[in-house]
Amino acid sequence: MSSETQKILTTDGIPLEESLKKAEKKNKIKAFLLVCPLLLFLIITYVFPIGDMLFRSVDDRMVTNMLPKTYKAMENWDGKELPEEEVFEAFYQDYKLLVEEKTFGKLATQLNYEKNGFKSILKKLQRKMKKFEEGNYKEQIMNVHKRWANVEYWRAIKRRAPAISYSKYLKGMDLIEDESGSITQVPEDRRVHRVLWLRTLEVAFFVTLFCFVMAYPIAHLLATLPMKYSNLLMICVLLPFWTSLLVRTASWMILLQQQGVVNDFFVWIGLVADDNRPEMMYNKTGTYVAMTQILLPFMVLPLYSVMKTISPSLMRAGKSLGGTPFIAFWKVYFPLTIPGIGAGCLLVFILAIGYYITPALVGGASGTLISNQIAFHMKSTLDWSFASAMGLMLLTGVLAIYWVYNKLVGVDNIKLG
């Protein structure tokens, strides 16, 4: 055999590889042009805004840009004693500009996140500043409010100097970087987020469990019933999909409230006293019930699609070989449904962990989840960077769960249909 590999030529004498590339080039361009609109759409409406939102969680240039001179003057300040006159003068000039542009409110909000009490003293400064004389700004500013003479407020300003900050992530875990730069827990009465994270995990876990327990028999029935009945049952399973999420949640409110249908029924059959109706809404119970019902189809469908492929003769074989119905189920049927269980559980868990509308409506105070907190910061406090930090933490959590799942079960084993 000759060691040199001979280049294969086409009948026209062009190397085969080159000819192939040429022939496929046109197709490649066509294919790219076909996906181009969708690609652009995704970049414009998805990659860019989400990237921007995520960048906000660490972006801390707002204050830096509003107080350029102050930060320049602060470069030489060691942060131990009150800063020198030049810092006060620079701050006065920066702030004066902001007042003229009428954007000083934003600075107040931002600095207030850093340290409580900034808002009022900045407002006061804005009012008094009109009468300021030139020179000796340190004295004049300190006279506006005694907090201006407190070194901690100046340190708070300096802490906002870096353009990138992970303080929002710390806040999301109820941690804070104190003045000395070490990370500590926030005071006990302000630890709200960790409770929410744990509750979110707990709710997602139990909702997944309830869904699994209820969906398994339904899916089995769907897969084994004759076509006539299974179609009807399938419609019953899918019917909730065709109604709006809000309608479904609202109907749960009608059912579960204290004067609601379920409570009336309990009173009627004598299970509970009329004056002692249990609260089934605006707490975790309501969240569990409504979310389980809403997420049930996401468990039923993957299970059904897997069970449909399992031949009924396998169970028969198990029984004819001497296995009791339970052994035949446990050793033969159940292991074959694991891909469906994996897909269903992962789907429901991931959906549940980020669920928003239902807990917001029926959850009350003890039934709200981390997503409600994110929405709260998006809409009410307008602390978008904190909201997006928590969003990213949630996403990381989901990815971590996915990774663990992949290690344990293997994503290849998932079967969605």
Next chain:
Amino acid sequence: MSKNKEFVKFEKVDKSYDGKVLVVKDLNLDISEGEFITMLGPSGSGKTTCLMMLAGFETPTNGEIYLDKNPISNIPPHKRGIGMVFQNYALFPHMTVYENLAFPLRVRKMPKDEADKKIDKALSMVSLSGFENRMPGQLSGGQQQRVAVARALVFDPSVVLMDEPLGALDKNLRESMQYEIKHIHESIGVTVVYVTHDQGEALTMSNRIAVFNDGKVQQLSSPDQLYEKPVNSFVAEFIGENNTFAGEVSNISKDKCKVKVNGGEIIANPISVKSKGEKTTVSIRPERALINPKENMDNNHKGKIEEVIYHGDHTRVRLSLLGNSDFILKVPNSSENLDIKLGNTINIGWNSQDARALDPK
């Protein structure tokens, strides 16, 4: 050791799924120990239902099934100790070959070393030693089939049921598996109840064949009896090839009768006709009719050749004879120079013993 003649006994068994149609009608069937019995019939004839009732997956609507003299209608399938080979093998896809075979032994709590010995023996019986760690998906159809047979036999059941086990295999493999299953049956002497719609399979493998049609056993006899001496026109039609003449009995004696057909008269063997004037169907196997009969055959007619089909070892000739234009003849391929040409008229003869006058269709 005397064998139990009624090892499996169906007694007056009826089965209906919807309360309107009887799928199995008044079935009485005795299967003796160690026998290879085949239930043969077209689809929908009730044969698989009978098998499922024996396995315990269906309950008889009426009547009783006995296994070794014990009624079994109230025994659940897993306590019957009946091995079963399913149509699509029903191997457990998530278990290796070894685990598949170990399943019936494990549920019986057999110690591992004893179980291993049995599995080894069963696998070598189907010549699959060394395949223990393969998954069923890695095996060919024939191999999966053998594993299924080994699994049905590994726990020494007294009866093994096979529900069209060779249906999914190609022709050559099917034939070699037929012999293999037959040899396994002969070597271990287990009672086998086999269901198929393939008559060739039934004839090759069985000790006795029960031909099912319309929920009833039409004939229960050995393969040769079934082929040579069908008792009614359904069996004659269903097993093997068959030339038929519809006619009316014009004269009848003890072992011969004259049947008037469209274009003449046939002398036939009265099987299910008793008196003059009865309508009948006369059935003649193609290989029993000869061209230019030399011996003195009591039937001798002239026929016109309509079609000649070359089959290698034999030639099929379609004739029009006595008003029947679908009369088939099988002519062996020999050096004898017969005058088989399209359009020729030839002499055809057969013995009246081979022309069976059966019930009218």
